[in-house]
Amino acid sequence: MIKRRKFSEALFKALGLSALVLAVGTLVLLFGALLIDGVGRLDWQFLTSFPSRHASQAGILPAVVGSTLVMLVTAFVGIPIGVAAAIYLEEYARRTWLTELIEVTVTNLAGVPSIIFGLLALGLFVYMLGLGSSILTAGLTLALLILPVVIVTTREAIRAIPVQIREAAFALGATRWQTVADHVLPYSASGILTGIILALSRAIGETAPIVTVGALTFIAFLPPSPITDQPPYLSFEWLMSPFTVMPIQMFGWVSRPGEDFAANAAAAGLLLVGMTLAMNGLAIYVRYRMRKRVSW
Amino acid sequence: MPTVMTEGKAILIDKSGGMEAAGRRRARRRREFVIEGGLLLAALVSVATTVTILAVLLFESLGFFEIVSLLDFFTDTLWTPLFDDPHYGILPLLAGTVVTSVVGLLVAIPVGTVSAIYLSEFASPRMREIIKPTLELLGAVPTVVYGYFALLVVTPALQLLWPDLPGFNMLGPGIVIGIMILPLVISLSEDAMRAVPMVLREGSYAMGATHLETAWRVVVPAATSGIVAAYVLGVSRAVGETMVVAIAAGQNPNLTWNPMEPAATITAYIVQVALGDLPHGSIGYRSIFAAGLVLAVMTFAFNILGHVMRKRFREVY
Known part of the structure; x- marks a missing residue:
């Protein structure tokens, strides 16, 4: 009897371990295949190089430039809005129906399939606002897409700051915003940074919404340069340029x-996986450093 | 400072100083008010986004349903909006979505649950420290890369087993979707099991139960709603998954329940139409919003169900 129970115990341990090994191992195997197939071309x-009809001469330059510019727009729009929304929810909001509504929509948006964001962008940005299939449209779409991630991670980072810090600031006569700007935000900066990196790493790999807003799969030119040789030396023409991104x-x-x-x-897959792994690794490193340094 | 001063003047100075302070306070309060308003506006963006998503989907779908009756939409067995003889039955696309998701769940639920039990109840803390971030990393890999796996690695491997499996099929992408949602399922159900209080386990051990008996008869039942929530959120992810099926499951709507056949899903259809150049306002253009509306309703329902169940497991103890 006891023997049988011990046997089933050992059996399950083996089963559990093999399930985990299967889960992680399959993925390692798949990435191995990707490495073997792709490393020769990288x-x-x-x-x-620009894309080409001849596979061996084709390159990914326009996609790398496109991804960079789209991320620039996404970061510029998505990060301030997300961080501000998180500050409002953690530091200002009272328990009202409005707060409740905001929280429900944030949770809900986090679960909406990314292609639905693409349809939103197609209807709203491309046609209603007339922005066309441009870098600006793609950047705004991804900004909305990463908003829930930025909000949730920023809130967690802010919540980790002990309430005594705020009380001390209030006791010295600081206003709410002074407390937030001078104490809460600086102390939670590395946590917020972690969230931002994770959000951008998600945005850089998104494909479906960008297909939906009409990115091109074959593009043989670069968007207009943001820096020009004539005053005022800065140009925003690139925002409206057609584009492609790496995924x-x-x-x-x-x-x-x-x-x-x-x-x-x-x-291209290797490049993408490499970038997301690097960004996630950076995020984990930032989080780890923060944990080591801070002791309340 | 003036020590020799008439009384009147001193009062005047004091007064103006007080007025200055009051003015500063007012300016400060006004600034605080403006900042709070700005932050509120930022927080309202997510509400606006949700409303706009629904509005855009409903608006374009209304145009679609002016031409296509709801009855045809839900009963016609053909989906050929771009043909000369157009049919608008969502069933073939729904079937494709259901089949790929079910295949994915058949992979993710058993492997995920067993892994989660092992991770929560048997693994050493050190192992957990390594596995959890690894899973997080795997969850962050772009889905287009998983599409590559489905088409060029998993399907050829399956063809070794079943030589007559077509190059586009629902089995390969289904399996890959399963692998893809594994990290989510494992990490959410592990959270649910770890939330079960230690006293329950200790009670069980005190009665002479083994590790496995405790895990299976005490921890899992106590964490059921959280584990089911993990499955439900996994379903939602599988249903909305786009690139894997768009790349590897084929583009032809095909009303079949056989995973060995090629078929398009709702998401794959949207991608297919978006890649082409359909004129804005045409029925084909509107059809992707109608398909998107069906998808949105499905995922909304699963998400709400999942979050309600997750809330429940948090509140039990």
Whole structure:
């Protein structure tokens, strides 16, 4: 009897471990396959060339530039709004129906499939506001998409600041905003930064909403440069430029028949995975450093 | 400072100083008020986004349902909005979505639950420290990369087992979706099991139960609503998954329950139409909003259900 129970115990332990190994192992295997398929194509030529009908001459330059510019818009719009919303919810909001409504919509938006954000952007930004299939449209779409992530992580970071810090500031006559700007935000900065990095790493890999707003899969030019040689030396023409981003470029190559293009797709995939892993690693590092340094 | 001063003047100075302070206070209060208003506006963006999503979907869908009757939409077995002889039955797309999601869940639920039990009840804290961030990392990989796996790694591997499996099929992407939602399922159900108070386990051990018996008969039942919530949120993710099925499941709407066949899902159809160049306002353009509305309603329902259940497991103890 006891023997049987001990046996089933050991059996389950083995089963559990193999399930975990299966889960993690399969993924490692898949990334191994990606590495084998793609690493041969991942060179300087690949990073600095335009797409081409010939797989071996094709490159990812416009997609890298496009991703960078779209992220710029996303960060510029999404981060301030997200952080401000989180500050409001944690430091200002009273328990009213409005607060309740805001919290419900944030939770809800976090679960909306990204392609629905694409449809929103198609109807609202592309046609109603007439922004077209531009970098600006894509950036705004992704800004809305990452909003819940930024809000949730910022709130967690702010909540970790002990209430005594605020009380001390209030006791010295600081206003609410002075307390937030001089104490709460600086102390929670690394936590907020972690959230921002995670949010941007999610945005950089998003494909479906960007397809929906009409990114091109084959693009042989770069958007107009933001820096010009004539005064005022800054140009915002690039905001309205057609574009492509890295995940779209990879999608375009995956969808084309032929092993050569598959290799290009794998190389683009490696680049994407590498970037998200690097960003997540950075986020984990920031979080770890914060945990070590701060002791209340 | 003036020590020799008439009384009147001193009062005057004091007064103006007081007025200055009052003015500063007013300015300060006004600034505080403006800042609070700005922060509130930022917080309202998420409400506005939700409302606008619903408004855009409903508005474009209304145009669609002026031409297509609701009865046809839910009973017609063909979905061919772009053909000369258009049919607008959502069933084939729904079937594709259901089949790929079910395949995904058949992978994710057993593997995920067993992994979560192991991680929560058997694994050492050190192992948990390593596995949890790894899972987080895997959850962050772009979905287009998983689409590549489905089409170019998993499907060819399955073809070794079943040589007549077509290059586009629902089985491969379904399995990949399952692998993809594993991190979510594991981490949410592990959270639910860890929230079960230690005293329940200790009570069970005191009665002479083994580790496994405690995990299976005490911890899992106590965490049921949280575990089911993890499944439900996994379903929601699977239903809304786009790139994997758009790349690997094929583009043809096909009313079938057989995962070995190719078929389009709701999300794959939206991507397919978006890649083409449909004129704004045409029925084909509007059809993606009608399909999107169905998808949004489904995921909203699953999300609400999931969050209600998650709340419940938090409140029990």
